[in-house]
Amino acid sequence: MIVKLSWPPSSYLSHRFRLPLPFSLSILFRFVTYQQDPFSELRLCLDLSSQQSYMDLSQMFYEAMKSCAALRSIPVARRLHAQLIYSGLYTSVFLQNHLLNMYSNCDSIDDACRVFSEIGFPNVFTWNTMINGLGKHGRIGEAEKLFDEMPQRDSVSWTSMMSAYFSNGKSGHTVNLLASIVREMGDVPDRFSLTCAMKACGNLGYLKLAIQLHGLVEKCGFANGYSVDSSIIDMYIKCGAVESAERVFFRIPNPTLFCWNSMIYGYSKLSGVASSLVFFNQMPERDIVSWNTVISLLSQHGYGVLALDMFVEMWNQGFSPNSMTYASVLSACASLYDLDCGRHLHARILRTESCLDVYTGSGLIDMYAKCGILKSARWIFDNLMERNVVSWTSLIVGVAQFGSQEEALLLFNLMRKVPLAPDEFTIATVFGLSSKESYLGMQLHGYSVKTGIESSIPVGNALISMYARCGNVQNANIVFDSMPLRDIISWTAMITAFSQSGDVDKAREHFDEMRDRSIITWNSMLATYVQQGFWEEGLKMYIMMLRQGIKPDWITFATSLSACADSALLQLGKQIIAQAEKFGFGLDVSVANSAITVYSRCGQIHAAYKVFESINTKSLVSWNSMLSGYAQNGHARKVIETYESMINAGFAPDHISYMSVLMACSHAGLVQEGRHYFNCMKNDHGIYPRHEHFACMVDLLGRAGLLEEAKNVIVGMPYIPNAIVWGALLAACRNYGDTELAEFAVSKLQELDVQESGSYVLLSNMYSDSGKLEGVLNVRKIMREKGIQKNPGCSWIEVNNRVHVFSVNDTNHPQMDEVLKMLEFAISEMEETTNCIIDGALLDPASNVQVSYDSGLVSVLVEAQIS
Structure with missing residues (x-):
C-alpha cells in the first residue's frame, strides 16, 4: 500500500517524527x-x-x-x-x-x-562516508580520529581506513591495519581489504610480506578470483618476484587483460623490454592499456624511437590514444629532445581532444621544458584547468635547467600555497636545486621533516646527494643511517659522498656491507678508486666485477681505461679495449675517447689516431683527447692541424682544447702561434683564460728566454696567480740562470704559503749551480722551519705484462746492479756524443748534499735491460 502525505509538513520539526514509508515505483x-x-x-x-x-x-x-x-x-x-x-x-x-x-x-x-x-x-554508513572523504582529500589525521571514535565498525570501515592510508602514501599503516583486523579484532578480512593490503605491499616492495599475504589469501579462500589473482600478480611484480607472479599467472585458466598487462611490466624488470615485447606479441587480445604499457616501458628504458614506432602501429590497428598514451609518447619525445615530433603531437591533441586533461597537459609541459621551450611550457601550465604534482614538478625541473634556480624555488613555494602537497619526487627534485648552498638544503630538509616524507627512499637519496654536493658528508651519513629503508641508490649515493670527500676506506666499507649491488654501484666504487689515484685497486675492482659475473657497461670500460691511461698500462688497456668490443661497446664514443687517451699516454699515437678516425659521431671530448695525445707526444704541428680541423667540423673549442694547443706551442717553442691562440681564446670564442692557460703562456715565453714578458703576463693577470703560474716562471729562471727573478718568484710563492717542495728545490739548485752555498743553506732552513720535505720521485714501467716500480734510492729491484751499470754507460756515451756534462743527479736541499739518480731514468733503462 502506498501512503500519500500532504507536503510540505505543517512544521519543520514535525518531520523528524514521521516514519519512513515505502517509496512509489513510479517516479516522474x-x-x-x-x-x-x-x-x-x-x-x-x-x-x-x-x-x-x-x-x-x-x-x-x-x-x-x-x-x-x-x-x-x-x-x-x-x-x-x-x-x-x-x-x-x-x-x-x-x-x-x-x-x-x-x-x-x-x-x-x-x-x-x-x-x-x-x-x-x-550510522555506520555516515562514519564510513566521512572517513573515505577525508582520506581522499589528504586529511589523514582527521580520518584516523574519526575511525578511533566510531562506536562500531563494519568491514567497510576497515577497508575505508586502509584505502585512506594507501591513497596518502602510508603503505606501512595500510598493512598494519590489516594485521589489526586479523590479530586484535579476530575478524577474517574480506577480499577488498586484502586487495588494498597487497597494493600497499607492492609499494613497499617487501617480498616476505607478499608471500605471507598470498598465504592469507589462500587461507581465507579468496584464491582463484580474478580481482584477487590480478592483485597477487601485481604485488609480486612490484616486489621483484617476477617468477612467483609468473607461476600465479599460468595457474589462471583465462587471465584477464589486467594480468597480461601486469606481466608485460614484470618481464621488463626481469629480463628487459625485449621480453616484454615477446609477451606482448603473445597476447590473444589487447586493449589500450596494453599498448600504453609497452609504449611507456619503451620510453622509460631509453627506446624513444621504438616508442614512437609503437604509437604509430597502435594507431594503424584502430586504437584511439587516450591521455595516458599521449603522456607516454610525449615522454619519448622529451627523452629524444625531438621538438618537431612533440609539436606534431600537440597539434594532433588540439585537433582531436576537446580540452587538455591533466595527464596530457603534464606530458606537454615536460616535453617543452626538456626541450628548453619554457615559454610554451609555462603557457600550457597556466591554461590547464587542473594541475597535478607531475605538472608542477615538470615545470620546476625545466625552469631549473634552462631558466634560473631562483625562479624554480619560487615555483616550489607557490606550489606549497595551493591545496596540492608536493610529493616525494617533487621534494627530491627541489633538493637538486640547492647546489652548494648548504643553508638552503637544510631548510628544504626541515620542510621534508615537517611534512613527514623525509623517510621516503627518493627523498633520503636526494638528501644524501645534496649534502654530498655541499661537502657535508657528515650530514649525508646521518641521513643515510636514519633511513628506515634503503635501496641500491641509497648505498651508491653514500659511496659517492665518501668518494667526493676523499674517504676511500669508508666508501669501500659501505660497498662491502651491501647485500645486492648493481652495475651502478660497481661503477661508483671503481670510479672512486680511479679518481683518488688508486689505479691498482680500481683495476682489481674491475677484475673482481668480471669474476662475479657482473656485465660491464660503457661507464665501466671508460673508467677502467682511464685507470690504464693514468698508470700507463698499455697491455692491460688493450685487453680492456678488446673486452669492450666483445661486449658491444667498441663503437661507444665515451669508450673510444678513453681508448685514445690510453694509447696516447703509452706513446702509441698512431693507434690513438686510428681509434679517433673510427668514431662515426665525434664529440668535443673526442677532439680534445686527440689534441691532448698529440701535445703529450710532442707533435705540435699535428695539434694545430687537428685544432683547425675541429673548427672546420663545426666544433667550438673549450678551455681543454686551448690547454693542449698552448702546451704544444710551449714544448715546440712556437712563440708567435702561442700568442695568437692565447688571444683567440677570449677574442674569438669568449673563453677567459684560467690559471693553467697563463702557466702555459709563462712557460712558453720562459722557454724562449723572454723572462720579462713572462713576468708581465703574470702581473697583468685579472686574478691572483697561483703556485703553478709562479712555478712556471721559476723553472724558466733556472734554465736561464736569472737568480734575482727566481727569488722574486719564490717570495710570491711564500706569500701563498705553498707547501710543495718543487719550487724550493729549483731555487736551491740554482744557488748550487751559481756556487752560492749560503743560498742553498738558507733554502734548507726555510724548508725545515715550514716542515716541507721533498717527496721522493717514483716511476714505473710495464715490461712483459709486469709493472716495475722505482723510487729514489730504491735498491730493492733484483736487477738493480745491472740497471745502474747500464745507466752509467748511457750517461758516459751521451756525454761523449754531446760534449757536455749530463746531470743525472738531483740535489736534495732538505737533506745532506748527495747524488741520487732520477727514478725516471732508471725505469726507462729497465725495459732495455730486461728485454
Whole structure:
C-alpha cells in the first residue's frame, strides 16, 4: 500500500517524527531529465508537492545529489543543500549521508565536515562516508580520529581506513591495519581489504610480506578470483618476484587483460623490454592499456624511437590514444629532445581532444621544458584547468635547467600555497636545486621533516646527494643511517659522498656491507678508486666485477681505461679495449675517447689516431683527447692541424682544447702561434683564460728566454696567480740562470704559503749551480722551519705484462746492479756524443748534499735491460 502525505509538513520539526514509508515505483522524471538541468525535476517536484509522497521526494533528492556528484559542481551542490533544508527533509540520515558523499565528490570536504557535525544520529554508513572523504582529500589525521571514535565498525570501515592510508602514501599503516583486523579484532578480512593490503605491499616492495599475504589469501579462500589473482600478480611484480607472479599467472585458466598487462611490466624488470615485447606479441587480445604499457616501458628504458614506432602501429590497428598514451609518447619525445615530433603531437591533441586533461597537459609541459621551450611550457601550465604534482614538478625541473634556480624555488613555494602537497619526487627534485648552498638544503630538509616524507627512499637519496654536493658528508651519513629503508641508490649515493670527500676506506666499507649491488654501484666504487689515484685497486675492482659475473657497461670500460691511461698500462688497456668490443661497446664514443687517451699516454699515437678516425659521431671530448695525445707526444704541428680541423667540423673549442694547443706551442717553442691562440681564446670564442692557460703562456715565453714578458703576463693577470703560474716562471729562471727573478718568484710563492717542495728545490739548485752555498743553506732552513720535505720521485714501467716500480734510492729491484751499470754507460756515451756534462743527479736541499739518480731514468733503462 502506498501512503500519500500532504507536503510540505505543517512544521519543520514535525518531520523528524514521521516514519519512513515505502517509496512509489513510479517516479516522474529520471536521471536523463536532470542530466541537462539537475534542478528541473526538483523544481517540478516542489511545485507538485501536494501530490508527492515522502519517499518519492526523498528518491528524487537522492537522484539529484547523485547527478550533482557526477557534475562535481560545488555551487550546484550548495543550492541543492539549501533546497533540501527548505523541503524539510534535511534530518533524514539517508539523505544526509548522500549529502556527505556529494560534497566529498565535489572536492568540498569542509562542507562535508559541517554536514557531518549536524547529523544527530550518524550510522555506520555516515562514519564510513566521512572517513573515505577525508582520506581522499589528504586529511589523514582527521580520518584516523574519526575511525578511533566510531562506536562500531563494519568491514567497510576497515577497508575505508586502509584505502585512506594507501591513497596518502602510508603503505606501512595500510598493512598494519590489516594485521589489526586479523590479530586484535579476530575478524577474517574480506577480499577488498586484502586487495588494498597487497597494493600497499607492492609499494613497499617487501617480498616476505607478499608471500605471507598470498598465504592469507589462500587461507581465507579468496584464491582463484580474478580481482584477487590480478592483485597477487601485481604485488609480486612490484616486489621483484617476477617468477612467483609468473607461476600465479599460468595457474589462471583465462587471465584477464589486467594480468597480461601486469606481466608485460614484470618481464621488463626481469629480463628487459625485449621480453616484454615477446609477451606482448603473445597476447590473444589487447586493449589500450596494453599498448600504453609497452609504449611507456619503451620510453622509460631509453627506446624513444621504438616508442614512437609503437604509437604509430597502435594507431594503424584502430586504437584511439587516450591521455595516458599521449603522456607516454610525449615522454619519448622529451627523452629524444625531438621538438618537431612533440609539436606534431600537440597539434594532433588540439585537433582531436576537446580540452587538455591533466595527464596530457603534464606530458606537454615536460616535453617543452626538456626541450628548453619554457615559454610554451609555462603557457600550457597556466591554461590547464587542473594541475597535478607531475605538472608542477615538470615545470620546476625545466625552469631549473634552462631558466634560473631562483625562479624554480619560487615555483616550489607557490606550489606549497595551493591545496596540492608536493610529493616525494617533487621534494627530491627541489633538493637538486640547492647546489652548494648548504643553508638552503637544510631548510628544504626541515620542510621534508615537517611534512613527514623525509623517510621516503627518493627523498633520503636526494638528501644524501645534496649534502654530498655541499661537502657535508657528515650530514649525508646521518641521513643515510636514519633511513628506515634503503635501496641500491641509497648505498651508491653514500659511496659517492665518501668518494667526493676523499674517504676511500669508508666508501669501500659501505660497498662491502651491501647485500645486492648493481652495475651502478660497481661503477661508483671503481670510479672512486680511479679518481683518488688508486689505479691498482680500481683495476682489481674491475677484475673482481668480471669474476662475479657482473656485465660491464660503457661507464665501466671508460673508467677502467682511464685507470690504464693514468698508470700507463698499455697491455692491460688493450685487453680492456678488446673486452669492450666483445661486449658491444667498441663503437661507444665515451669508450673510444678513453681508448685514445690510453694509447696516447703509452706513446702509441698512431693507434690513438686510428681509434679517433673510427668514431662515426665525434664529440668535443673526442677532439680534445686527440689534441691532448698529440701535445703529450710532442707533435705540435699535428695539434694545430687537428685544432683547425675541429673548427672546420663545426666544433667550438673549450678551455681543454686551448690547454693542449698552448702546451704544444710551449714544448715546440712556437712563440708567435702561442700568442695568437692565447688571444683567440677570449677574442674569438669568449673563453677567459684560467690559471693553467697563463702557466702555459709563462712557460712558453720562459722557454724562449723572454723572462720579462713572462713576468708581465703574470702581473697583468685579472686574478691572483697561483703556485703553478709562479712555478712556471721559476723553472724558466733556472734554465736561464736569472737568480734575482727566481727569488722574486719564490717570495710570491711564500706569500701563498705553498707547501710543495718543487719550487724550493729549483731555487736551491740554482744557488748550487751559481756556487752560492749560503743560498742553498738558507733554502734548507726555510724548508725545515715550514716542515716541507721533498717527496721522493717514483716511476714505473710495464715490461712483459709486469709493472716495475722505482723510487729514489730504491735498491730493492733484483736487477738493480745491472740497471745502474747500464745507466752509467748511457750517461758516459751521451756525454761523449754531446760534449757536455749530463746531470743525472738531483740535489736534495732538505737533506745532506748527495747524488741520487732520477727514478725516471732508471725505469726507462729497465725495459732495455730486461728485454
